[in-house]
Amino acid sequence: MKSQMTEKITQKVSSNGRIVIPKEWRDKLAIEDKNEVEMELKDDKTILIKKKIHPFEIEDNLFEGVTPFTEEELEEVKKSLFPIEE
């Protein structure tokens, strides 16, 4: 089983509860200015911070093995929506 490594830091909380995500961590997660993060307050009094991912960012080639529409398919699907008697 692959072991998970946890990196830890300690920071002082500044005014209005601000903390800084270390640059090294931001780079690792590709967190850039104006990106959004999600924060979860857990029952065990820990806070989980995750980079907010837009579903379109998931590059898992969901439609792998299927080819883009051909002209013939587009015609066929249109006829299937609104059949034309010939």
Added chain:
Amino acid sequence: MTEKVVIDAQVLFYFHYDYQKVPSILQQLKKKVITGEITVVLPTIAIAELLWKMRKAGKLSAFKEALNRWENSENVIIDEFNIEIIKLMLKNVKSHELHDEIIAMTCKKHDTDIIYSKDKKFKEIFNLQLKSWN
């Protein structure tokens, strides 16, 4: 200000296709949806067309996952074909292919004249700004 555009079934397919094979204009579109510069409108009729294709390819679970992603995405509007579109169609005197007319009137419904598609009819018949690729 966020720009609104309508897309057809072909574009919708490319959103979940091997990124390296996606036409650059659609790669840019996808990036702009992620950053919030563009909101895409998905006509339900285009979604139905993609369902037709994916069912034929035996990829229904992939389609269900894609649908789940669209429903949970910011800057993505799933537009239902409804009476508002019929009322917009009433303004067209000439008869058109219903499929194309419904998608073109989806643009009018959302106050945009930009459509991503390869179908030249959207420009030639409905005078929309066609964003196409080779």
